[in-house]
Amino acid sequence: MINELNHHIDEAEEIYILAAFIMESGVKKILPSLRKASERGADIRILTGDYLxxxxxxxxxxxxxxxxxxxxRLWQNDGRSFHPKAYLFRFTSGGHVVVGSSNLSASALSGGVEWSLSAASDQEQLFEQSAEAFMKLFQHDCTIPVNAISIEMYEKEFEAFHSVKEVHKVWNDSEEEAVMFGEPEDQEEAVTVMEAPALGEISPREAQEQALAALEETRELGYDKAMIVMATGLGKTYLAAFFARQFKRVLFVAHREEILRQAKASFEHVSHEWNTGLLTGTEKQLNEDIIFASVATLSRKHYLDQYDPKAFDLIVVDEFHHAAAVSYQKIINHFTPSFLLGITATPDRNDGKDVFAICDGNEAYNMNFWKAIQNQWLAPFHYYGVYDETDYSKIRWLSSGYDQEQLEQVQLREEMAEKIYAAWNRHRQTRTIAFCSSIRQAEFLADYFSKRGRNVAALHSKGHYSRHKAIKELHEGVLDVIFTVDLFNEGVDIPPVDTLLFVRPTESLTVFTQQLGRGLRLFAGKSHCTVIDLIGNYRNADVKLKVFAQNPSDFERDNKNVVPEVPLGCEVQLETQIIDLVKEMGKNRLQVRDRLILELEELILDIGRRPTYLQFHRMASIPSIFIKRSFGSYVNLLKSAGQLTADEEQVADLYKDWFIEAEKTSMVKSYKMVVLFAMLQRGPENWYRKITADEIAFEFHHYLTEKKYRKVIDFSDKKGKSLWEFNEKKVAKLLKDMPLSKWSGSSGGLVKFENDEFWFDIPEPSTEMHQDLYDLTKQICEYRLEEYFEKKASRSKMN
Incomplete structure (x- = not known):
């Protein structure tokens, strides 16, 4: 086996290793070959697990x-065994698959009793299917990146486990050979294709017309990137199709094959003349005019390398809130289209990973479901919060959610099913989608409802009930309820649905928003959508109601009101126990300092190093605005969390007032921070020293005119035309009149502007302090600039 693997590694351009268990002895066997492969640019991905x-x-x-x-990446055990072993290799032509019983250990690769099947390199279809299956596991929510921090955490679990379990930490050859636990489970999701819409004339609806006009305006301003935020049900995909008519070659990217097939049908509905193709795990059409590509397939080196960076005039990234993920970034960074369009219904950072920077801060159009309901483009909702007495604090939390086995122990009880049925029967209308945590819960509740004379279906990846049949029967009123597990989050629309039943903890506010959208489509005779939601003391229970607020960020900061203001025609009714619960959880959540430190630690685990201020802002699920309110500065947060070096701590203490000033100085425009940015260009030893307005002028002007969104927001007239071309005297005069004199007058002596010279009056740093002071200041500057332009762009769209 070892000879087989090394032989293929030496020739492969893609190397995917899936081993339930990895041992140091096995890594050493193939490491020399892997090093050479990495040096020649091979794409290497390795997935293992923490099972036992x-x-x-x-x-x-x-x-x-x-x-x-x-x-x-490391698969974190979620209650199931994780036991696959496969080694996949892509060559210049063809691929090779080795599947069998061998984990990555010396005994399994060289001396143990193992069976593996090595498929001939001409089995292209087998390799593609295997690679797609690998990527589904590799990108699964149960996986985390392996880095120094995550290894340290796993090592603690490893040591604790082996201190009480009769499983060795160190294996001899015979013991390695004997290790075998459990059986693999089928963890694949079934792929079901929706019917294409009937062909015919189609024209943009009002929301789409507004969005198209906004896109035209943004192109006239010179932008080559934009994000469109449209609530589920307003036709984001059709909008993309209408916009695409202006371009010759188009790439449409999404993460699920079902979304791609529906998008392809929508595009073909808009124009019969388009030559369209799919690039997925099952179909490889690479040269059509409009390609609908799955992220899992296109992000692989073999397929990306087949496209010139300028191959597409327009790239559309569907569900753009995913775009900060590594696989999306590989695609976005590879191409240089004439225009990049991101479309999403949920762009905020409820779950982190902000996408503002990816589209150069250009949110061209925003029509969330709050505004859409006001415009009568979506149905109103009547939300009923039903109290769930389950104590979720006693259920183990994993990185991807609650421990499935422990969660099912409390969910699969007769009294729980009875409570759910009673709440549903009390509030329901005619057609219901019920969102469940697991397949077992969906089957359990379907059986309970069925025994009470209700026509129901449990729809999930391992079921025998056809999705098409279930949707058709629900549409026709044959079925009362479809119990499902994450199959209706994105890309599926059933307009007659008038009742949504949530019987799962809300672990992701983004997913909750997507699922809510399944019931808001307009339909003849449908007055509103009823939402029945079981609420207990699970994570995010106290903030989930902000999804219904017009301004979610303001609602989260307002700790007095539990029930948000909702659009006309909508209602939110909460049982008394829920109001008390949310208030109590809100009080605990008011310990913002602890939340910020926990969030920082989770980000360190995620990226394997201390995040910069800008990274925290982009990736954290808690608004970064809380940092200066709770700690005064990001530097002080790092210090409080024990994340500064001893040298950095000295800098943090000596320059505490300066860091707070840089964080808190008011900004009607971006100019103060642009001045700081320009001064930082002089390097660690000189950035704070005296400088004149004339010397700052060029960098100041260049920064504000380099990116279109900066110029439009802060350096343009109402038509988006730059205030002036670079003129040193004019820019210098602006600097003297505005940021330099105003900052000097409001800084308490830390910022000085005298005799036409500007500087920061801080203690002279020692040679050893120069770099740390510079780096920490630069982080604050970069964060404040992005946060400023992000906020300004958002407000301009609201107005």
Whole structure:
């Protein structure tokens, strides 16, 4: 086996290793070949698991140390066994698959009794199917990146597990050979294709017309990127199709094959003349005029390399809130289209990963479901919060959600099903989609409802009930309820649905928003959508109601009101126990300092290093505005969390007032921070020293005119035309009149502007302090500039 693997590694351009358990001995066997492959630019991805803590931390550490360019991820056990073993290789032509019983250990690769099937390199279809299955696991929510921080955390679990379990931390050859636990489960999701809409004349609806006009305006202003925010049900995909008529070649990217097939049908409905094709795990049409590509397939090196960066005039990224993920970034960074369009219904950072920077801060159009309901483009909702007495604090929390086995123990009870049925029967209308946590819960509730004379279906990846049949029967009123598990989050529309039943903890506010959208489509005779939601003390229970607020950020900061203001025709009714629960959870959540520190620690785990201020702002699920309110500065947050070096702590203490000034100085325009940015260009030893307005002028003007959104927001007239071309005297005069004199007058002596010279009057740093002071200041500057332009862009769209 070892000879087989090394032979293929030496020739492969894509190397995917899926091993339930990885041992240091196995890594060492193939490491020399992997190093050479990495040096020649091969795409290396390795997935292993923490099941029974057999994977050795030393093995993981060896992989990330010796193969820094490889992507390594760890599957975190969610109650199921994780036991796959497969080695996949893509060559210049063809692929090779080795599947069998061998984990990545010396005994399994060289001396143990193992069976593996090595498929001939001409089996292209087998390789593609295997690679797609690998990518689904590799990108699964149960996986985390392997880095120094995540290894350290896993190592603690590893040590704790082996201190009480009769499983060895160190294996001899015979023991390695004997290790075998559990059986793999089918974890694939079934792929079901929706029917294409009937062909015929189609024209944009009002919301789409407004969005198209906004896109035209943004192109006239010179933008080559934009994000469109449109609530589920307003036709984001059709909007993209209408917009695409102006371009010759188009790439449409999404993360699920079902979304791609529906998008393809929508585009063909808009124009019969388009030559369209799919690039997915099952179809490989690479040269059509409009390509609908799955992220899992296109992000692979083999397929990206087949496209010139300028191959497409327009790239549309569907569900743009995913775009900060590594796989999306590989695609976005590879291409240089004439225009990049991101479309989404949920752009905020409820779950982190802000996408503002990806589209250069250009949110061309925003029509959330609050405004859409006001415009009568979506149906109103009547929301009923039903109290769930389950104590979720006693259920283990994993990175991807609650422990499935523990959660099912409390969900699969007769009294719980009775409570759910009673609430549904009390508030329901005619057609219901019920969102469940697991397949077992969906089946359990379907059986309970069925025994009470209700016509129901449990729809999930392992079921025998056809999705098409279930949707048709619900539409026709044959079915009362469809119980489903995450199959109707994105890309599926059933307009007659007038009742939504949530019987799962809301772990992701983005998913909750998507699922809510399934019931808001307009339909003849449908006056509103009833939403029945079980609420307990699970994570995010106290903030989920902000989804219904007109301004979610303001609602979260307003700790007095539990029930948000909702659009005309909508209602929110909460049982008394829920109001008390949310208030109590809100009080606990008011310990914002602890939340910020926890969020910082989670980000360090996610990216493997301390995040910069800008990274925290983009990726954290808590608004960064809380940092200066709670800690005064990001530097002080880092210090309080124990994340500064000893040298940095000295800088933090000596320059505490300066960091707070840089964080808190008011900004009607961006000019103060642009001045600081310009001064920072002079480097660690000189940035704070005296400078004249004339010397700042060029960098100041260049920064504000380099990006279209900066110029439009802060350096243009109402038509978007720049205030003036670069003229040193004019810019210098502006600097003297505005940021330099105003900042000097409001800084309490830390900022000085005298005799036409500007400087920061801070203690002279020692040679050892220069770099740390510079780096920490630069982080604040970069954050404040992006946060400023993001906020300004958002407000302009609201107005």
């Amino acid at each position: 803590c057999i994977t050795q931390p030393k093995a993981l550490r060896l992989l990330i140390t010796e193969l820094p360019q490889a992507e390594v």
